[in-house]
Amino acid sequence: MSKQEKNSKNDECVKVVVRCRPLNSKEKEDGRTQVVFVNQSRGEISVTNPKGDSAEAPKVFTFDSTFEPEVEQETVYKNTAYPIVESVLEGYNGTIFAYGQTGTGKTHTMEGKDEPKHLRGIIPRTFDHIFRSIKGTPNVQFLVRVSFLELYNEEIRDLLQKNIKKLELREKPGSGVYVKDLSTFMIQDQEELREKLLHGRENRAVGATQMNQDSSRSHSIFAITIERCDIVNGESHIRVGKLNLVDLAGSERQSKTQATGSRLKEAININQSLTTLGNVISSLIDPKATHVPYRDSKLTRLLQDSLGGNTKTVMVANVGPADFNYDETISTLRYAHRAKSIQNHAKINEDPKDAMIRQFQEEIAKLKQQLASSVDKDGNIVMMEAEVIQVEKVITINDDEKVKLLQQKLEQEKSEVEKKYQNEVKKIEEDKKLQEKEKQQLLQQLMDKEEREQKQREQQEKLLKKLQKMQEKVIQGDEIMQKALEKERELNKAQQELQQRKERDRQIAEQIKRNEDLALEINQKYRSQAEEAQDKTKRIKALVGRLKQIESENRELDDFYGSEIEQLQERRRDLQKELKLKNLILEYFIPEKELERLQLRAMYNEELDEWMYPYLHLAGNLVRNSEERKQQEQEIKFQEDVEEILKLEEEGHPNVFFVYTEEGPVREDDIDPEQRKKKAVAQARKQSAKKRPTSKPGQSATSKRPQSGVKNSNNSSSVTADSDNYPKAKGLQPKK
Numbered sequence: 001m002s003k004q005e006k007n008s009k010n011d012e013c014v015k016v017v018v019r020c021r022p023l024n025s026k027e028k029e030d031g032r033t034q035v036v037f038v039n040q041s042r043g044e045i046s047v048t049n050p051k052g053d054s055a056e057a058p059k060v061f062t063f064d065s066t067f068e069p070e071v072e073q074e075t076v077y078k079n080t081a082y083p084i085v086e087s088v089l090e091g092y093n094g095t096i097f098a099y100g101q102t103g104t105g106k107t108h109t110m111e112g113k114d115e116p117k118h119l120r121g122i123i124p125r126t127f128d129h130i131f132r133s134i135k136g137t138p139n140v141q142f143l144v145r146v147s148f149l150e151l152y153n154e155e156i157r158d159l160l161q162k163n164i165k166k167l168e169l170r171e172k173p174g175s176g177v178y179v180k181d182l183s184t185f186m187i188q189d190q191e192e193l194r195e196k197l198l199h200g201r202e203n204r205a206v207g208a209t210q211m212n213q214d215s216s217r218s219h220s221i222f223a224i225t226i227e228r229c230d231i232v233n234g235e236s237h238i239r240v241g242k243l244n245l246v247d248l249a250g251s252e253r254q255s256k257t258q259a260t261g262s263r264l265k266e267a268i269n270i271n272q273s274l275t276t277l278g279n280v281i282s283s284l285i286d287p288k289a290t291h292v293p294y295r296d297s298k299l300t301r302l303l304q305d306s307l308g309g310n311t312k313t314v315m316v317a318n319v320g321p322a323d324f325n326y327d328e329t330i331s332t333l334r335y336a337h338r339a340k341s342i343q344n345h346a347k348i349n350e351d352p353k354d355a356m357i358r359q360f361q362e363e364i365a366k367l368k369q370q371l372a373s374s375v376d377k378d379g380n381i382v383m384m385e386a387e388v389i390q391v392e393k394v395i396t397i398n399d400d401e402k403v404k405l406l407q408q409k410l411e412q413e414k415s416e417v418e419k420k421y422q423n424e425v426k427k428i429e430e431d432k433k434l435q436e437k438e439k440q441q442l443l444q445q446l447m448d449k450e451e452r453e454q455k456q457r458e459q460q461e462k463l464l465k466k467l468q469k470m471q472e473k474v475i476q477g478d479e480i481m482q483k484a485l486e487k488e489r490e491l492n493k494a495q496q497e498l499q500q501r502k503e504r505d506r507q508i509a510e511q512i513k514r515n516e517d518l519a520l521e522i523n524q525k526y527r528s529q530a531e532e533a534q535d536k537t538k539r540i541k542a543l544v545g546r547l548k549q550i551e552s553e554n555r556e557l558d559d560f561y562g563s564e565i566e567q568l569q570e571r572r573r574d575l576q577k578e579l580k581l582k583n584l585i586l587e588y589f590i591p592e593k594e595l596e597r598l599q600l601r602a603m604y605n606e607e608l609d610e611w612m613y614p615y616l617h618l619a620g621n622l623v624r625n626s627e628e629r630k631q632q633e634q635e636i637k638f639q640e641d642v643e644e645i646l647k648l649e650e651e652g653h654p655n656v657f658f659v660y661t662e663e664g665p666v667r668e669d670d671i672d673p674e675q676r677k678k679k680a681v682a683q684a685r686k687q688s689a690k691k692r693p694t695s696k697p698g699q700s701a702t703s704k705r706p707q708s709g710v711k712n713s714n715n716s717s718s719v720t721a722d723s724d725n726y727p728k729a730k731g732l733q734p735k736k
């Protein structure tokens with residue numbers, strides 16, 4: 001029974017493939033020899049120990065697939081990523097990660113070169129695959145989004161944003177671990193995906209330069225989420241698949257002699273994440289293990305679902321072919337071999353609550369409804385406000401004419417007519433004014449109506465644009481592409497079947513050969529004693545070779561685990577040292593009762609992975625900081641006081657008094673400036689001790705000092721009075 005069949009139908013082991021790169025020109029120039037050999041058809045890789053003797057047989061490892069140095073990028077894609085991407089399009093989660101020593105071809109495998117096209121790696125091929133499949137799937141709506149992050153020295157950075165802000169990990173019950181504030185972009189086609197990859201790469205290089213970091217020491221995760229909505233029996237059915245494309249940092253051990261200070265800390269952290277990855281793998285395959293240490297590094301937390309969780313995972317282990325890489329190559333192959341036994345439990349993610357495609361569909365329906373209600377059946381804009389009714393005004397002018405009979409009457413009538421005419425003119429003018437006003441009003445109303453209609457038109461255009469944009473994001477395929485896709489899938493299926501048949505033929509051929517060997521052995525009669533002895537010697541030699549190989553493997557294993565243990569012990573020692581310091585501080589500087597109280601009140605937040613206190617922002621160092629600020633302000637004020645005292649004394653307000661020196665009594669302002677400053681400091685201190693306000697402008701600071709026999713020279717009367725009191729006999733006479 002295969003591993004896959006042991007448990008439920010969803011259980012499936014991590015698929016592990018190994019790729020060996022060709023010898024590069026430098027290695028050829030240096031005369032390096034190839035020690036790694038790939039048997040692609042058998043899925044085997046054999047490594048010869050360059051330091052071993054001729055009897056030591058090469059080490060042979062078997063994987064799901066192995067790729068020889070000349071392999072095409074397309075073949076690698078078809079055998080590793082193709083089935084995973086197909087599953088992601090069906091709603092499964094998938095992860096493809098590249099592991100190996102620096103310079104062995106992880107980036108070549110994951111990204112490759114943009115041109116010529118046949119050198120494109122897994123990530124760009126994934127873009128084409130996804131959009132070819134979407135376009136060949138009619139009647140299904142798809143929504144594709146992408147994010148790109150880098151993990152360096154246990155810090156997460158968004159590669160699709162220019163700023164190099166550090167991001168935090170969070171955990172949501174039900175949906176697992178996620179990165180808070182990581183930007184996600186909706187994608188319409190493979191070109192957009194390619195742009196995001198390039199953009200991320202650029203930011204990665206810029207960030208690495210800015211922070212003086214070595215990009216091959218960081219891990220990167222390019223994540224593509226595909227949501228699809230099928231209509232099944234008239235009902236929408238949503239599935240969401242997420243594809244993680246991971247390029248891990250170089251797996252080689254950091255030499256302690258090369259790294260110091262922060263570089264060493266970085267090296268330990270980077271090793272730590274890969275060591276934790278190894279520990280997670282070991283725990284997952286150990287039936288006795290009760291705990292999987294996902295939480296020990298951010299990398300394993302991010303990949304938690306890919307290792308032993310709800311994901312179909314492929315690990316591509318990259319190795320170099322040259323003799324000097326022997327140790328690292330063996331270490332990579334052992335690591336990869338362990339990963340082969342990890343069982344994942346992938347299932348289709350159906351109708352998740354937070355599917356974005358559902359929100360998009362709802363929003364599109366709302367927009368369509370809004371637009372439909374704002375036009376009539378002929379497509380004209382329907383005004384929501386009441387229509388303005390235009391009223392026409394008719395004005396008639398009447399004139400009277402009289403018969404000319406009497407001159408007087410005529411005159412009288414003339415004047416009457418004139419009067420009447422004037423009245424009429426006046427009336428007409430008034431009417432005209434009124435008409436003008438109404439005309440203006442009507443014009444205004446017309447303009448208002450026009451403006452409202454314009455606004456409505458603009459709003460509709462906006463709605464239409466929004467609708468178009470949202471509809472563009474939801475991608476749908478067509479029948480023509482469907483035919484091409486079906487053909488492509490058939491072809492791939494046929495290729496896979498051919499490969500499986502080849503594999504079966506190979507196994508049958510092997511079995512036949514074994515049977516033949518056995519038959520030969522049974523039929524073989526030892527013709528003579530000498531022949532038997534020769535045969536046995538041959539066997540013994542083979543056994544000695546095997547023994548040597550096992551011994552060398554044991555030594556290597558000892559070295560491998562020895563240095564891993566050493567690293568862990570070193571880290572433990574560092575942590576213990578830190579703990580001892582913290583304990584010392586707690587024991588001698590924090591009252592026991594306080595400590596107990598603090599321990600009782602502390603709560604652990606699983607989501608943040610942090611200890612918390614309520615109202616923490618009002619506590620401890622945060623408050624102390626503001627106290628320190630206050631003290632600093634007081635200190636500045638104090639210095640200002642000293643300056644002011646010195647200035648006032650220099651400006652002719654000396655606080656004259658006498659002191660005894662070896663030369664006899666001298667006036668205070670004659671003593672050296674340093675001493676004077678000391679005195680001013682003492683005086684300012686006294687002032688601040690008594691909590692007096694600082695001197696206001698125009699008010700002498702010295703005038704506020706206690707007058708213990710010390711007089712202000714400005715006050716002539718007191719100087720005179722006091723100078724009278726000085727014991728002149730002792731020469732204590734103020735200087736003039």
Ligand SMILES: Nc1ncnc2c1ncn2[C@@H]1O[C@H](COP(=O)(O)OP(=O)(O)OP(=O)(O)O)[C@@H](O)[C@H]1O
Nearest residue numbers: 021022101102103104105106107108109216249250
């Ligand atoms: N299979 C291959 N065929 C041809 N060239 C290859 C192959 N694999 C790697 N190379 C070349 O080897 C060099 C190193 O490869 P690459 O940068 O991919 O290594 P890496 O493992 O990603 O290193 P790092 O950990 O430093 O990022 C590159 O110039 C790459 O083009």
